[in-house]
Structures are given as C-alpha cells and as structure tokens.
Amino acid sequence: MEVTEFNVREVKEEEIKDVVEINRKSLPENYSIDYFYYHLREFGDLFLVASIEKEKKRTIAGYSMSRIEFGLSNFSFSFVRKGHIISIAVLEKYRNKGIGFSLMKETLERMKKAGAKEAYLEVRVTNYPAIHLYKKLNFVVINRIISYYSDGEDAYVMAVNFRNQSNLS
Ligand SMILES: CC(C)(COP(=O)(O)OP(=O)(O)OC[C@H]1O[C@@H](n2cnc3c(N)ncnc32)[C@H](O)[C@@H]1OP(=O)(O)O)[C@@H](O)C(=O)NCCC(=O)NCCS
Numbered sequence: 001m002e003v004t005e006f007n008v009r010e011v012k013e014e015e016i017k018d019v020v021e022i023n024r025k026s027l028p029e030n031y032s033i034d035y036f037y038y039h040l041r042e043f044g045d046l047f048l049v050a051s052i053e054k055e056k057k058r059t060i061a062g063y064s065m066s067r068i069e070f071g072l073s074n075f076s077f078s079f080v081r082k083g084h085i086i087s088i089a090v091l092e093k094y095r096n097k098g099i100g101f102s103l104m105k106e107t108l109e110r111m112k113k114a115g116a117k118e119a120y121l122e123v124r125v126t127n128y129p130a131i132h133l134y135k136k137l138n139f140v141v142i143n144r145i146i147s148y149y150s151d152g153e154d155a156y157v158m159a160v161n162f163r164n165q166s167n168l169s
Contacts, residue, residue, distance in 0.1 A: 004097045006050045006061060008106045015049060016040060018060035026089035028151065036065065039086065043067040046083070046110055050090070050099045062090030064103040068114055074142050074159040075118060082159075083111030083119035088130075100133050108137065112162050120159035122148060134158050138165055 011019060016036050024030055039047050046066040052059045066085045073080045085107060090099045111119050123130050125144065139158040148155035 004052060004061075004094060004099075006052045006094075006097075006099055006102070008048055008050050008102045010044055011040065011047045011049045011063065013040065015060055019049065019063045019065070022060065022063055022089050022091055023087060025091065027087065028149070029087065031087070039065050039067060045114070046107060048103055048106055050094075050103055052094070061094040062088070062099045062103055064088040064107050066107050066111070066119075068111065068116055073118060074120055074157070075161045075163075080117040081115050083108070083114075083116040085119065085121040095129070100130075101136065104133065104137055108160070108162075117163055118159055118161045120157060122155040122157055124149060125154045125156055131156070131158070134160075 016033070019036060020033060023036075043066065046064075046068070048064050049060050050062040052061050064085060065087045066083055068081055069084050070081055071079060073082070085104070088100060088103060090103075108119055119139075120142075121134065121139070122145070123134065137160060139160045141156045142159050143157040145155045145157060147153070
C-alpha cells in the first residue's frame, strides 16, 4: 500500500468548505454550514483536519468535529464532562491509511486535556469500518437507539472511559 503522509491539525476557517464537501460525499448526515461554523467558533480545538501536502498542493483528506458536553456519565451515576464526536469522515480515496485513527486519537487526547472523563459517539449498526476503528480505540457499545437515523437505521452509542485506561494507543 502506498504510504501517504498527512498532518492532523485544527481546521482553518477557509477550509470549512472542504470539510462540508467531504461530509456531503461521505455521509448521509449532512449538517447545515452554520452547524460547522458553530463548532469552529465554540470548539475549534476539537475540530481537526488531516491535510496532505504534495507537489505544493494541499488536500484536506478528512475531518473530525467534536465538542465537550456536561451530562450524565455513560459509566457511572454521576454528571461529567464528556467529549462527543459529532462527525468524522475521510475521502474514499484516502481511507485505510490510518487517517481516521489519527484524527480520533488526537481528538481523544485533546478531550482529555480539556478535562473530559469519557467520550461517546453514535454510529450506524452496519458501519463496520467505523465500528472497527472505534473498538481499536477502546470504545464499547453501551446502547442501541432504534431508528436513530432518518432512514430508519439503528445507531449504536459507543463510549470510552478515560478514567480506567492509561493510554489510548
Ligand atoms: C470511518 C472512517 C472515518 C475511517 O477512516 P480511515 O481513514 O479509513 O480509518 P483508518 O485507516 O484509520 O482505519 C480503518 C480501519 O477500518 C478497517 N476496515 C475497513 N473496512 C472494513 C470493513 N468493511 N469491516 C471492518 N473493518 C474495516 C480497516 O482495516 C482499518 O482497520 P485496521 O487498521 O485495523 O486494518 C472512514 O471509513 C469514513 O470516512 N467512512 C465514511 C464516513 C463514516 O462512516 N464516518 C463515521 C460515522 S460514525
């Protein structure tokens, strides 16, 4: 497999259009542009892109958009700060090169630094590549939401507890 060098960093405002395009191409869950700008404004440190520089051309190959919430823990009867991965996608031609893993890993590390005790996300029950990726990062299925998606598909809620793991590697 060809080695692709990429760099994971915070998104720049002028790159939101690239993120929106990747979102439209990769997922049926297409948020409004305002929703992306809201996350850029409020949680810019958790809005990451994977950028590839080749022959002086820069390509945004993937993104992850997340936020910090305060709510009931998925692991204990207490209220906690928890990270919520809202959306992640990698352009098809750049998949299976570790980009999704790097975006997730950096996101989780930043969430921990922001004081989150755990993180969670929703994923289609048939989205095997994504479920595989999240399991590699120690996420476990904690719930199934019937007909969560507009086309009727169920979602798994998957979560990772930062309190009982030393690292995410
Ligand atoms: C999920 C997604 C972001 C992963 O990005 P990526 O850059 O391909 O991720 P990585 O290369 O880091 O890892 C992909 C893993 O999935 C595995 N995989 C690929 N296809 C698979 C399949 N059909 N079933 C199970 N695992 C699969 C790969 O083997 C790899 O695991 P490995 O490293 O153990 O071999 C990407 O597939 C994507 O953009 N999908 C469309 C959007 C989407 O579904 N987003 C998630 C919404 S919750």
